[in-house]
Structure formats: structure tokens, C-alpha cells
Amino acid sequence: MSIRHGLLALLSQGPRYGYQLRAEFEASTGSSWPLNIGQVYSTLSRLERDELVTRVGADDEGRFVYRITPAGEADVREWFATPVARADRPRDELAIKLAMAVTAPGVDARQVVQAQRTATLRTLQDLTRAKAAAPADPADRGDRAWRLVLESMIFQTEAEVRWLDHCEAFVVRTAPAAPRAGSPEARTEETTR
Known part of the structure; x- marks a missing residue:
């Protein structure tokens, strides 16, 4: 399961913070693939490092909000367009x-x-x-x-x-x-x- 691309797909719908991404990811998958919040934030850090997302500040409660970048949009479009390779299972x-x-x-x-x-x-x-x-x-x-x-x-x-x-x-x-x-x-x- 590509958590990276799942988070990018959610961010392509608009800016979100980590707990929100986790909740929406789990809701979309029927909680069949529960995510650890630490896993969400470590993935967001890598996405930020790779310039696929950017941190746009914090909300009123101090939670960091992330937005997808144009490079991230291109990456998630490519992911949706590319068939899953069964050799990578x-x-x-x-x-x-x-x-x-x-x-x-x-x-x-x-x-x-x-x-x-x-x-x-x-x-x-x-x-x-x-x-x-x-x-x-x-x-x-x-x-x-x-x-x-x-x-x-x-x-x-x-x-x-x-x-x-x-x-x-x-x-x-x-x-x-x-x-x-x-x-x-x-x-x-x-x-x-």
C-alpha cells in the first residue's frame, strides 16, 4: 500500500494536517489499513523533503497544515495513470x-x-x-x-x-x-x- 501516494491524493483535494489525513485515509479504506500517526508525519516529512508538499503554517490549534506542490500533483497523476506492478508485491x-x-x-x-x-x-x-x-x-x-x-x-x-x-x-x-x-x-x- 502506498501511503505516500494515498496522502498525496488526499492533499490534491486541498490542504490538510496530519491527523486529518490519517482520518480521511482510514475512512477511504474502511479502516482496513490503519495508519500510525507517526507514520503519517514521517511520510509528510519525506514528501516535504522531496518538494512534493509544503508546510503552509499552522491552524488555530497549532497543527501544521500541508499543501501539495505542482511536483506533488504531477507525481499523484502519474501514480493514478500507472498500473500497479505485480512484481513489486x-x-x-x-x-x-x-x-x-x-x-x-x-x-x-x-x-x-x-x-x-x-x-x-x-x-x-x-x-x-x-x-x-x-x-x-x-x-x-x-x-x-x-x-x-x-x-x-x-x-x-x-x-x-x-x-x-x-x-x-x-x-x-x-x-x-x-x-x-x-x-x-x-x-x-x-x-x-
Whole structure:
């Protein structure tokens, strides 16, 4: 998630202070990506250093107000126009866990898949309930943004369930056959115990 570009997009709508940016960012994403206020201010400092925003003073309560610069406007326009590169995605802990499970001795990869599927289906149910409780045709910009984020999470979770089904079938299909009783492999295995 690009916090930098998210903050720039909000600042392109008008000057704001840090807590306001955090609240609007979280409202736009349905609080699915909560921000630490320190993270907001450190990002604003880098944006100011890079001359993408400028501090325009303080409001009546002493909070620093930031405004986007022309360079910042150009940067956020480029961000909106550029597709997200999938090569830049973070490591997927679940894929790594399953890859390790199929190679680690003594680990039942099917059980790992089944435990994850149970948790993922529970998450999918929670997301589906949240969607059912949301307005069907949201008019508010924040509600519209949250709906898009929510539907993205639902689609990703559904895809994870399908992938887990595939993984289980793959694990079953490619599992090494257990040695038959009385075969040389079984006798060797019994001898080494």
C-alpha cells in the first residue's frame, strides 16, 4: 500500500494536517489499513523533503497544515495513470508456509491447507456480512471508497479459497506413495526406526 501516494491524493483535494489525513485515509479504506500517526508525519516529512508538499503554517490549534506542490500533483497523476506492478508485491506468507509444509518432514501439508481454509472461509463470511450491512448504492464518497476496498478484499479472499482447494488437490495428487507392507522400502524404514 502506498501511503505516500494515498496522502498525496488526499492533499490534491486541498490542504490538510496530519491527523486529518490519517482520518480521511482510514475512512477511504474502511479502516482496513490503519495508519500510525507517526507514520503519517514521517511520510509528510519525506514528501516535504522531496518538494512534493509544503508546510503552509499552522491552524488555530497549532497543527501544521500541508499543501501539495505542482511536483506533488504531477507525481499523484502519474501514480493514478500507472498500473500497479505485480512484481513489486510483498512476499506472501501463506505461499511460503505451504511451500515449506510440503518439503518439511513430519508436516501434514493437507492439515495446514485445511486449517487455513477454515480461517479464510471465516474471514470471507465476515467480509460478506460487512458488505450486506453496507449501503447497496452508496452516494457518499467515503462509502463508495470503502465499498471498493471491501469488494477487493472479498475477491482476494475468494481467490485464496480457490487456491487452497487447488493446493489440497495438488498435495494429494503428488504425495509420495506409502511403502507397501513387506516391500523393501517398508523393511528399510522399519529397520531404521
